[in-house]
Amino acid sequence: MKIKLSDYVRPLLLGALFLGAAAQAEVKPLNRVVAIVDNDVIMQSQLDARLREVQQTIAKRGSALPPQNVLSQQVLERLIVENIQLQIGERSGIRITDEELNQALTSIAQRNGMSLEQFRAALKQDGLSYADARDQVRREMIISRVRQRRVAERIQVSDQEVQNFLASDLGKLQLSEEFRLANILIPLPEGASPEAIQAADREVQALYQKLQQGADFAEMAIARSASETALEGGEMGWRKAAQLPPPFDAMVGALSVGEITEPMRTPGGFIMLKLLDKRGGGSQVxxxxxxxxxxxxxxxxxxxxxxxxxxxxxxxxxxxxxxxxxxxxxxxxxxxxxxxxxxxxxxxxxxxxxxxxxxxxxxxxxxxxxxxxxxxxxxxxxxxxxxxxDSSAEFREQQALNLLRNRKYDEELQAWLRQIRDEAYVEIKL
The missing domain is CATH 3.10.50.40 (Chitinase A; domain 3)
Structure with missing residues (x-):
């Protein structure tokens, strides 16, 4: 049974820390720095490890791999943004105790229907080190808490916004279907010039045409998207229409499974969504x-x-x-x-x-x-x-509040990730 460490926290692709040791007689090239990130560095060994894990994940999904240099750039960018967040956590004094970590790993084991000892054995069978798994879960928990402090805590939703939402057509449909979505983002910097906007528009229209002609959405996302979920083939998980920013909130309900929205301009750039699946509807208890x-x-x-x-x-x-x-x-x-x-x-x-x-x-x-x-x-x-x-008026208000907060969180998170990336000192030596 394949273990999913990301069951406990918001998933960040597991760094391929889980590599077997090579024979000691093998001649290895010297490790080297591939990026300087503020007060830390990313090593070639880290990049290689993460690349191998991403390649394995893509292969299991059955998607074709993009060119090596394209994938390396995407993976390195992910490592850089993760590294920045971990340094923010370090400076903020965020610590994960052994007790918290043990609770998290026990929870992951239970989600997979195992005891902790069975979980250890399953990791070993999959070629994963329990110690390295602990370290990766610790990193993911730190990043989750950094985002909670820096992004989630500053999101405010007023009572009037809740009431307006409940009175809207989308609010009346809030207990209807959920949608499993994937996205491709072609980014635009803040204050982009008309030339930059036109270039991004041409790029996203060319991608859209390829997708309409049968190109694989996940492969295009891995190779071209700047979204945080690019290396997962753009997959965003399950969302309600109300959790999506306009105009996608009104568009997604009209999609059939497998269909793709036309590229739409948003504050962060041009975005396309693909509907992977849908579920729900009717009353909910x-x-x-x-x-x-x-x-x-x-x-x-x-x-x-x-x-x-x-x-x-x-x-x-x-x-x-x-x-x-x-x-x-x-x-x-x-x-x-x-x-x-x-x-x-x-x-x-x-x-x-x-x-x-x-x-x-x-x-x-x-x-x-x-x-x-x-x-x-x-x-x-x-x-x-x-x-x-059942969904009482009070419960509907709470659910509306959660949906509006999630919508604002997604937008705020992308803006914050771009901000910390722009403000960090990054020197790529690849």
């Missing part, structure tokens, strides 16, 4: 969870270790019979729930951060979780109950 929690945040006067120890002491006091709500009122640093005894009331698990959602899902009704860490700090939670609910 969702699970809601009644949960309460205590949040302990590290601060200038309380270290990470001290925060963890306090959470553990509170957990022990609850286990000894002390009242959860009273402890939450006295100790919790979540201002939105502390005065209510830590209660988050009935909540859709989808609106919670993955770390909280995973622990909550594995905690039975009435039970209290052991202390765990999320991007916000250390938590102890108690599940009070679970229920299935």
């Amino acid at each position: 969702r699970e809601e969870v009644n949960v309460r929690h205590i949040l302990i945040k590290p601060s200038e006067i309380r270290s990470e270790a001290d925060s963890k120890r306090l959470a553990e002491r509170l957990y022990q006091r609850i286990q000894a019979g002390e009242d959860f709500a009273e402890l939450a009122k006295s100790f919790s640093e979540d201002p939105g729930s502390a005065l209510n005894g830590g209660s988050l009331d009935w909540i859709d698990p989808g609106v919670l951060v993955p770390e909280f959602r995973e622990v909550m899902a594995n905690t039975a009704s009435g039970e209290v979780s052991k202390p765990f860490k999320s991007p916000y700090g250390w938590h102890v939670l108690q599940v009070m109950g679970r229920r299935a609910t």
Whole structure:
């Protein structure tokens, strides 16, 4: 069974860290720097490793490989942007503890229907090193948290935007179909000249014609797209129409599976979408969870270790019979729930951060979780109950808020990635 490390976090193509050692008698060329990125470097060995992993992924998909120099440029650009984000994480003091990493790997194993030991064995069978897998998951978690801090936290959606959305045709269709999409992006720099715009327009129209004549979309994306998902053949995953920026939100519903939109100008450049699959429609019943929690945040006067120890002491006091709500009122640093005894009331698990959602899902009704860490700090939670609910007005508003935030997040992420790439010192020596 092939293991998917990207089940836990937003997928970044696994760097081909998982290469077997060559025979010691083999003569190896000296490693060399292929790019300087701010205060770090990317080595030829890193590029070669990632190239091999990408080539294997493309081959398994059954797509043709683009020319080696084209693929090398795409992979190197991905490594550069990842490296910049990891350096931002380092400067911001983002650390992934061994306990968090173990929880993440356990979650990945469970998603694949395995115990941790079976997961190790499956990795070995696939020729992957468990230690290298841990390192890659750690890197992906750091990048995920960097994006949470730099992108997600600055996105605001007003109540009026939510109400306008619910009153719109798209809002009324929000519980309808979902679409699995792929994209190709031909970028334009901010303040592009008319000549640059015309050149990009000619390029994207030529690509569109090739696609209409039967060219493989994934191969074109790998070779030509500047999208973050280019090396995955442009695949974006499942989206609702409302999560897409105009005019694609109105166009995608009219597509048949396999069809491609005409190239459209957006702030980031020219984009084409391909509909890979569709699903859903009709009424939907969702699970809601009644949960309460205590949040302990590290601060200038309380270290990470001290925060963890306090959470553990509170957990022990609850286990000894002390009242959860009273402890939450006295100790919790979540201002939105502390005065209510830590209660988050009935909540859709989808609106919670993955770390909280995973622990909550594995905690039975009435039970209290052991202390765990999320991007916000250390938590102890108690599940009070679970229920299935249809889409009430309140639920529809929450879902509209999530959709609008996701739409803004996608746009903001692409803009932020371009910004940090433009601001970084990058010297390519390839």
